[in-house]
Amino acid sequence: MALKTAEEYLNSIRKMKPRVYCGGKWVTNLLDNPVTRSMVMANSAMYGLAEDEKNREVMVAKSHLTGEPINRNLNVARNIHDLDMRQEMALLTSQTVGTCNYRCVGCDALNSVAATTWEMDQVLGTKYEENFNKWLAFAQANDLAVSGAITDAKGDRKKRPSQQDDIDTFVHLVEKRDDGIVVRGIKVSQSGAIGSHETLVLPGGALKEGEEKFALAFAVQNSVPGLSYICQYNAYSAEREMFGDDEAELGNPIYGQRETSTMVFDNVFIPWERVFLCGETKYCGKMVTRFAKAHRMNCGGACKVGFADLIIGGTMLAAEYIGVEKVPHIQEKIIDMVRFSETSHACAIAAAMRGREEPKGSGVFLPDDLFGNAAKLNIAHGFWEIIKNAGDIGGGLVVTMPRLKDLEDPEVGPMLKKAFGAAAPADKRMKVAKFLQHWSAGLHGPGTWHGAGAPQTQRFMFTVLTDFDAKKKMAKKIMGMKD
Amino acid sequence: METIAVDIDGKVCATYQGLAGTFAGFTDCCTRKQVLPGFHQKDLIVGAERKGRRLVLLLSGGRPAAELIEMMEAALHNMMAFPGTGGEAEWVVEVRSEK
Ligand SMILES: Cc1cc2nc3c(=O)[nH]c(=O)nc-3n(C[C@H](O)[C@H](O)[C@H](O)COP(=O)(O)OP(=O)(O)OC[C@H]3O[C@@H](n4cnc5c(N)ncnc54)[C@H](O)[C@@H]3O)c2cc1C
Numbered sequence: 001m002a003l004k005t006a007e008e009y010l011n012s013i014r015k016m017k018p019r020v021y022c023g024g025k026w027v028t029n030l031l032d033n034p035v036t037r038s039m040v041m042a043n044s045a046m047y048g049l050a051e052d053e054k055n056r057e058v059m060v061a062k063s064h065l066t067g068e069p070i071n072r073n074l075n076v077a078r079n080i081h082d083l084d085m086r087q088e089m090a091l092l093t094s095q096t097v098g099t100c101n102y103r104c105v106g107c108d109a110l111n112s113v114a115a116t117t118w119e120m121d122q123v124l125g126t127k128y129e130e131n132f133n134k135w136l137a138f139a140q141a142n143d144l145a146v147s148g149a150i151t152d153a154k155g156d157r158k159k160r161p162s163q164q165d166d167i168d169t170f171v172h173l174v175e176k177r178d179d180g181i182v183v184r185g186i187k188v189s190q191s192g193a194i195g196s197h198e199t200l201v202l203p204g205g206a207l208k209e210g211e212e213k214f215a216l217a218f219a220v221q222n223s224v225p226g227l228s229y230i231c232q233y234n235a236y237s238a239e240r241e242m243f244g245d246d247e248a249e250l251g252n253p254i255y256g257q258r259e260t261s262t263m264v265f266d267n268v269f270i271p272w273e274r275v276f277l278c279g280e281t282k283y284c285g286k287m288v289t290r291f292a293k294a295h296r297m298n299c300g301g302a303c304k305v306g307f308a309d310l311i312i313g314g315t316m317l318a319a320e321y322i323g324v325e326k327v328p329h330i331q332e333k334i335i336d337m338v339r340f341s342e343t344s345h346a347c348a349i350a351a352a353m354r355g356r357e358e359p360k361g362s363g364v365f366l367p368d369d370l371f372g373n374a375a376k377l378n379i380a381h382g383f384w385e386i387i388k389n390a391g392d393i394g395g396g397l398v399v400t401m402p403r404l405k406d407l408e409d410p411e412v413g414p415m416l417k418k419a420f421g422a423a424a425p426a427d428k429r430m431k432v433a434k435f436l437q438h439w440s441a442g443l444h445g446p447g448t449w450h451g452a453g454a455p456q457t458q459r460f461m462f463t464v465l466t467d468f469d470a471k472k473k474m475a476k477k478i479m480g481m482k483d
Numbered sequence: 484m485e486t487i488a489v490d491i492d493g494k495v496c497a498t499y500q501g502l503a504g505t506f507a508g509f510t511d512c513c514t515r516k517q518v519l520p521g522f523h524q525k526d527l528i529v530g531a532e533r534k535g536r537r538l539v540l541l542l543s544g545g546r547p548a549a550e551l552i553e554m555m556e557a558a559l560h561n562m563m564a565f566p567g568t569g570g571e572a573e574w575v576v577e578v579r580s581e582k
């Protein structure tokens with residue numbers, strides 16, 4: 001079986017028992033807890049998308065290992081078309097669920113691992129690529145949901161990993177055994193790890209000689225003993241818990257805001273067959289940079305564009321429902337929202353089109369770095385503008401609205417219908433206001449800012465990737481300046 | 484890939500296939516961590532010993548074979564080993580429960 005259906009994914013997750021803590025309690029069944037369920041339902045929708053024939057080009061690829069059809073979330077890009085379809089997948093998935101494609105980070109991580117293990121085996125004579133390909137073929141054959149863990153807890157940012165008071169703030173090696181390694185430490189902000197079958201763990205950043213114990217890449221089964229998840233918990237989690245099965249009240253009823261967790265490794269054993277880098281500090285920077293290259297194109301230039309499409313749609317409905325859709329400044333603001341979002345998408349498409357094989361001979365294609373970084377940095381800023389305009393056009397109701405359920409109350413319902421009925425009935429207006437509240441007063445602003453790396457890292461990449469001297473020379477030439 | 488047989492009361496009742504290293508991982512969970520994957524209770528494993536290519540497991544409580552079969556299915560699923568088509572198993576998990 002190469003492609004799982006949404007139902008098969010749900011059945012398989014029902015049997016998984018990761019150790020998950022959410023809002024003061026341990027979760028025994030991910031589908032029974034309203035918060036964790038939203039994450040699992042979003043992942044199941046990802047499987048559902050691949051079942052639909054009309055999405056096949058985007059959601060299904062051909063495995064370069066077996067030639068079988070596989071879910072694109074487990075595909076290693078082998079050409080420009082693969083890169084282009086990868087970013088289109090990020091767009092489609094966001095448009096469909098209005099939250100994370102929780103298989104996205106894993107997908108970009110596995111592309112980086114494919115490229116880097118190939119290089120290590122060539123240069124160092126290791127067997128990491130062989131291990132990785134066997135693991136990947138297994139994941140593809142069983143259509144596993146794979147999340148990607150890069151971000152270490154990091155502790156004091158001024159200090160190197162080994163200088164931290166508590167080195168558990170970085171995932172590290174505890175013991176090397178004949179049959180595998182034992183690891184401990186903490187990865188944070190892990191999108192959808194709780195509802196994935198496996199996590200692909202990468203180093204958190206570039207490392208130097210002497211930091212070998214932090215140089216690790218491996219795949220881990222998500223419910224292996226020793227691994228615990230502490231879920232994010234916020235006002236949206238509390239709201240979801242409060243409403244329980246009455247999801248209609250919420251801004252994104254089924255799929256929720258977006259769920260991450262802190263992933264704690266307490267001396268977890270990883271068999272050698274699942275280890276893809278162990279001690280080779282020189283390759284950690286490459287692994288992380290290659291991941292970032294892929295992820296900034298997808299997360300920045302396509303995923304958030306899908307969110308923007310939903311926000312723009314909701315904002316236009318809000319305008320129509322109060323009768324201002326033809327007013328010039330409203331139209332201007334909507335056009336600005338489209339401008340911000342489509343510019344980022346254009347950068348993602350450019351990043352795919354200018355993608356190339358990296359390293360040469362590996363067969364792995366990665367997007368263009370400069371355009372990928374531009375996509376991410378542009379949307380990091382643009383997203384705030386987009387939600388600002390959504391808040392503007394949505395009006396105060398986005399903040400001040402009562403519960404949707406209150407419309408049904410025999411006493412206050414008629415008052416609310418009178419108060420909020422406009423060019424459309426109150427229930428429609430309030431439903432859209434709730435949707436815009438979810439986006440503009442939710443977690444997505446800072447989420448977009450930090451996801452795929454804080455913008456300062458993209459600014460830094462701009463300074464590295466831009467040939468400023470060439471630009472100065474061009475200017476001088478036009479001006480007729482000799483030196 | 485590796486094939487793991489589950490032997491309950493001296494009879495192979497199912498085989499599972501996982502990535503190479505799955506048996507080593509499963510054994511580590513039961514012996515060092517004393518936890519059956521997918522079950523977080525610490526008192527479930529009464530005895531766990533690796534004997535060559537076999538893991539001999541003794542679980543607490545007087546559990547009937549049907550329950551042990553179900554538990555092993557869940558435990559191996561949590562280690563990403565899925566029901567196989569039989570065939571020669573390189574590894575065996577031998578399970579019994581306290582009388
Ligand atoms: C919604 C969401 C989903 C995510 N999903 C995943 C995931 O699935 N997998 C994963 O691995 N990660 C994930 N992340 C993590 C994400 O990659 C990080 O949030 C991001 O890299 C920033 O790291 P941080 O959160 O530790 O920020 P911090 O390091 O705490 O940064 C805070 C500020 O300090 C600055 N700063 C930090 N260190 C330095 C330094 N040394 N020098 C100068 N300035 C510094 C930063 O630029 C920033 O301005 C996710 C994050 C979010 C918000």
